Amino acid sequence: MTTDQLVFEIKRKKSFLCIGLDVDLDKIPSFLLEEEDPIFSFNKGIIDATHQYAVAYKPNIAFYEAYGLKGWKSLERTIEYLNQNYPSIFTIADAKRGDIGNTASMYAKAFLETLNFDSITIAPYMGRDSVEPFLDFPNKHAILLALTSNEGAYDFQTKKMNGKFLYQEVLETSKSWKNSEQLMYVVGATKAEYFKEIRKIVPKAFLLVPGIGAQGGNLQDVCKYGLSPDVGLLVNSSRGIIYASKASDFAEAAGKEASRLQKEMEAILEEWL
Numbered sequence: 001m002t003t004d005q006l007v008f009e010i011k012r013k014k015s016f017l018c019i020g021l022d023v024d025l026d027k028i029p030s031f032l033l034e035e036e037d038p039i040f041s042f043n044k045g046i047i048d049a050t051h052q053y054a055v056a057y058k059p060n061i062a063f064y065e066a067y068g069l070k071g072w073k074s075l076e077r078t079i080e081y082l083n084q085n086y087p088s089i090f091t092i093a094d095a096k097r098g099d100i101g102n103t104a105s106m107y108a109k110a111f112l113e114t115l116n117f118d119s120i121t122i123a124p125y126m127g128r129d130s131v132e133p134f135l136d137f138p139n140k141h142a143i144l145l146a147l148t149s150n151e152g153a154y155d156f157q158t159k160k161m162n163g164k165f166l167y168q169e170v171l172e173t174s175k176s177w178k179n180s181e182q183l184m185y186v187v188g189a190t191k192a193e194y195f196k197e198i199r200k201i202v203p204k205a206f207l208l209v210p211g212i213g214a215q216g217g218n219l220q221d222v223c224k225y226g227l228s229p230d231v232g233l234l235v236n237s238s239r240g241i242i243y244a245s246k247a248s249d250f251a252e253a254a255g256k257e258a259s260r261l262q263k264e265m266e267a268i269l270e271e272w273l
Helices: 003-013 030-034 038-050 068-085 101-114 128-135 166-174 189-201 219-226 250-272
Strands: 017-021 056-059 090-097 119-122 141-147 183-187 207-209 233-237
Touching (some): 003 250, 017 090, 017 250, 030 038, 038 250, 101 128, 119 128, 128 141, 141 189, 189 207, 189 219, 207 219, 219 233, 219 250
Parallel strands (some): 017 056, 017 233, 056 090, 119 141, 183 207, 207 233
8 A cells, every 4th residue: 555545545534543453362252262263253343343444454463473373374364354355454564573684575575475464563773774675565664663652662762872862863864764755653652742853853754653542642642743744643542442342242342432533533634634
């Protein structure tokens, strides 16, 4: 999916909602555990109930790898289902990969070609040659971890070097890399006070924003400083939507929560656009 196509979908749906598919078998409705593939059954229910409100889905790969080959198969089935039935949805492999040379190329091939995700999250610590292989795929995107929502982000990301915060150095440097127009960035909702400075460095880039809801981030604060002329935000909610209910109405409850967030986003966009 191109950036222009993503912007079109955001404006069409009046939403910049991304839903995280972080499936924990201990948290899904117990009756689904009787299914042959409970993870996929859960994901399918969530997707079918929420797709009209969301523009993106983000499976966290660790939640699938934890279940071995069965989990990986569930991931394959999930992305195939999205690509075949909802091709206008932007898909994110939340894999946080980061390695150099042939290894990075193989990670890129695995997620952007074999599994056919639209994008993948990348840890930029190893630098340019650990990221550029992910940018070799036309109309695919690498989403760099810039300023994350966890408490430990302050250990390194906000340390100063040469008068700049480290996360600012990451943003500045990445703009010089090959095919950098395909870059997006992760910026946590709990760091809303930093968005104004981030937009000075990457005024047009898309920002993937986790941390709304369960982690304490505020949608209004994020939008106040994070919106770009083309919206430029994908705001993620995971637990707040997919675990809205543990009963047989889990999908319906997820749909209601996704609809609530979409309506908040619609109101914001009406003022912004």
